[in-house]
Amino acid sequence: MSSSFLVATDLKYEWRNTDLFSREPNKTLWKIPRLEISKPGIVLLAGRNGSGKSTLLRCLLGLMRPTTGEVCWFGEKDNLRGKIGYIPELPVLPSRIKVGELIESLLGLKPQQLVQLESDDSYPASLRISNLLQRQAHLLSKGQQQRLILTLALRSQPAGFVLDEPFSGLDPWARTELAELLVTLSNRSHFLLISTHDAPQKLRDHVRETWIIANEQLSVHAGCSIPE
């Protein structure tokens, strides 16, 4: 088994115009010869709007197929099996389903068990959702939905997390809480791949490397290289 969390080779994504009535030419979003996450820590993914950050994350997670290339997580191809926690930018949760029911369906965890877990003082305050158990999941605010998705992802004890624009739309308190939580996770030997435009200072100080997509290429920089 490979020691790297992620190895992707010869990745290329070409947007194809499939609209019969449009003459927009096909466009290559990015070509990446090699991509690797070999140790725990925070990796930021940055780039201008439309550069293909979310598409890259989705290709890495197997949600979308790259035009060419191969993605291996933990030395295996096409086998995530809950090893990654994915927090999408705008999660679409099932309608008319309560938070407690969603947790039960995804984790097999009864609401009472969650309340019991959260009553422990060591449980992170930014992840407490027991007050939302009776609320309909799709009606929660963005911050609450993110907390829910993070809780769901954390409970399956993944080796790492992939987060797509986790700070957009959050209030300043929630941003700080989330940044603290992500730093805590990276200190616990998790890797975190975060696509973002605006990383809070608390997070910037702990970034191991930054991947920047520009001109169809991906460049790797040490530390946080996103302009403030």
Next chain:
Amino acid sequence: MLRVTGIIGITFKENFRGQILWTSAISGLVLLILVSILSGTALTHENRILDVFSYFATDLLLLLVAIFSGASICTTDFSARGIAELYVPAGVKRHSILFARVAAHATILFLLAACLYLFKTSVLPLLTDFPRPPDVRIHLVMFLFSFLKSCTALCIATFLGSLARPLYAVLGTLTLFSIGHLTSTLDSLLVSTTQEQAQQSLGLVSSLFYSTLKVWNPNLLLVESLRGEWLMPTSAGIGSAFLWATGFALGSLGLALGRISRLDIRG
């Protein structure tokens, strides 16, 4: 497995808390009550027509619920952002998600069909003087065929929904089923006296697909029954129709499963 049963549970709750299922069930019951009231004022031969109409309406209602449910599965869960975005990175296979969704919808259709047929066969004759066929088994066959047909529609709509937008999938599936229903040769079937004659009047190609046509249009059974006195279809006929329907349903589901494994889940 836990997550797959979780998806089935979620689909049940989504549907039972939504308006579409209850509206469909209540519309079906109201329609059956109206037909029973009308049959009280009808002449003998009109009773038969009303009975056929009540079967047709129940059948159509189930078909519409199945088509609309199936056509939107792939779009809401896979093409657009949906539960696949949560479950796929968590290690649940795409085909498990689709299979769980289809299985849940098929169970809902079964419950809806059972509710309508039970009401028609058990409750209505008690409340009104609505005619009941002497052989109740024919209701069971009709129920089975209606359910199978709606499952076939569900699977075909799911497949078409994985290829095109839900609206086109609905129109495509309706077109396919209309071919079965609106066969011009149905008129000649009505004047035929035996199944053999009916098959002859359909022509060589259509007669090969007679069992399939029956699945698409269970009223053909009634058409046959109207010629005699509620003729019970043969076991071979029922088995053949069952096989055709299951084949169509599983084939379409297989194609849909193949399609979604290549589908991009976009943000």
